[in-house]
Amino acid sequence: MPDNLYPSPIEEARRQAQICNACRYCEGYCAVFPAMHMQRAFSDGDITQLANLCHNCQNCHDACQYTAPHEFALNLPAVLAEVRQDSWEETAVPRALGQAFHRSGTLIAGATVLIMALLFWLARHLPGEGTGFYAILGHGAMLAIFLPATLLPCLAIALGLRRYWRRVEGGPIRLAHLRAAFGSAARMRNLAGGHGEGCTFETGAGFTHHRRYMHQLVLIGFLLCFAATVTGTILHYIFAIPAPYPVFSLPKLFGVTGGILLCLGCLGMLRAKLAGRAELQARAVRGGEFGFIALLFTVSASGLALYAFGGTAALEGLLALHLGAVLSFFLLTPYSKMAHGFYRLAALVRDAQRSA
């Protein structure tokens, strides 16, 4: 596994931020620079916050007159990626899991296969009830597994964010801060590259929207899948209509479109990541990031397969695969790339406080 590029990312980021602060040429690209330019000296918390505002678009790197071989050796995307990554790992609850899974795609894959196998075993050995899915894994059993698997990661994320908030010295949160943060995230304003033409992440030269759009696909796909689950739960509990649902039902419509978007988005992100320059990213976690994308792809692809082949003999196997992937996705959320969304939102909220 490759090490960090910088022995002490925060120190190195501080050095680079001082250079940027004397230059300011990149001010228009993203939220990092206006936040940076309000200060003369940077605490560890300031640097951590700046790092979480950065989304590694690399526009500043390609515009920088001080990148290597220049002796100032600016590489803001990489050093901020390493600070950011460290901040997620260090604030993760528990920390050890953060350090393990962020860095290792193999561990992610291992955990996922293990969980899939466990579900396979459960499906075999727990008595089914009802029809369709529930004939294989009873609703009660599903609940017993998934309720804690949702709540525990949520709790871990909340505790992690609290640690983050302390570190960046965040203040009391107002509605306006939230509105600004969610507005910015929804439009992926910062991913537009300042001039609205995207970034140089994949090309190193021209600007494209590809990464921005692919990320948007993943996000929308994910939210649609989430909506499928929520509507399913409502149908089940409030209207007492248990799964499986027909094609023209909310859970299916949401689920199928969401699944397709998520699949495409994951493939797009994978392609972007492969095309991108490793030396401008947090290279120590590339494996973990590829592992995470693969996991997300497995979640969506197996979900779609379940829709398509749920009526066949493959049901049991597919169900174990899909539920296993979903379960491991949930459990790993606080310790994988998935956590970035929460930290990024927190950073945007913090930034809204700064500019207020």
Place this chain on the structure above:
Amino acid sequence: MTEPDTDPETRYDIVVVGGGNAALCAAMTAAEAGARVLILEAAPKAYRGGNSRHTRNFRCMHDGPLSVLVDRYDEAEYFDDLMRVTGGKTDEALARMVIRRSQACLPWMEAHGVRFQPSLSGTLSLARTNAFFMGGGKALVNAYYRTAEALGVDVLYEAPVTHLALDGQRITRVDYTHDGRAHSLRPRAVVVASGGFQADLDWLAEAWGPPARNFLIRGTPYNRGTVLRDLLDQGLSQIGDPTQCHAVAIDGRAPKYDGGIVTRLDCVPFSIVVNKDGQRFHDEGEDVWPKRYAIWGRLIAAQPDQVGYVIIDSKAIELFMPSVFPPVEADTLEALARKMDLPAAQLVETVTAFNAACGDTSAFHPTELDGVRTEGLTPPKTNWARPICEPPFYAYSLRTGVTFTYLGLHVDETARCSTASGPVENLWAAGETMAGSILGQGYLAGYGMTIGTVFGRIAGEEAARHAR
């Protein structure tokens, strides 16, 4: 256009010497007019773009709001600003032409890939007059290279031109080296856009004497004036005084070349500046930006070892744009002097005398000429004079940082070069290498890129017309 030429020496209609802003503007314009263009850039790709890669904005006339520029900035006001900084040493006709054409440059630049951003924090005074490049000059240069390549312009990096053969009133051959070998081309027309000679310390020393070897060069190490000297030696008309250069005081720890914008220090007005003997030598509160900004380069150059030391106290540390290196800091002046290798007793004496000469400081105003001055001190400090007494104390060393030189090729309004016997038929010049034709001395922030853009486009157009 003629049939595609297979003879490699005449494959190109136009050779552009240099790879900065002026060269790229010329190359794109000529390619759009249908010419086959080759750029010969001395620098490797990572350092392409000369001094242009260090720039942040260009000064642009506008009759009303234009892109990121607010309000208006008309020809008369622009020209007045120019006359003030050059003390009247300006070619009025060329200067006005550049000003008038700058307005159309902005949309042209956007169409060729440049993106603008609102003026940077800390540069509010330029918001109306100067359009800032998003990402700075390297982003501009990158955009131009992309556009030029899409237009079919070929680019050779690490291909310094060594000689342009002048035969009568024609350039007949372009000699350059590449891959360790000498090559020649015979294009129909040549555009010279290879900047000034400031990176050639020997040449600077010829003009300035040995002290020039202690100067730092703020921009590219590749602008060595090779082609400029080659052409002047062959009798091309020259303009400008070789001792004239734009030089400012920058952080003494800056790299020898290419330190760029971040090495500038804006704290002189809030400081006292001493030489290596611990003595003050000039009014630190003199005049206003931008003239004051440029004057300290020369003042430092005249001090022993071409070095100065700027001393401030904790009151002043927040008043100026932060710079790339942290200041040297100490709790007493003696300790500061030791860290800076200055004679401690003398520094204390200088500061004590200065402090004693400070009067009422209640009118102190960091962004205006506040008239807060010393009494009975030589040299005086005529603005922002507050005692240096609140520890910690801070110091920066200062050295002369050369931005560019003024000696250049004389051109007319069509960017064409000439000799004593008249115009050279197929040679045009643009950018820094001919800027002396317009500015005799002094400098107005953002005007360099304006000259390069306007004259680059003209040179490209004229060369393409000739090559047709």
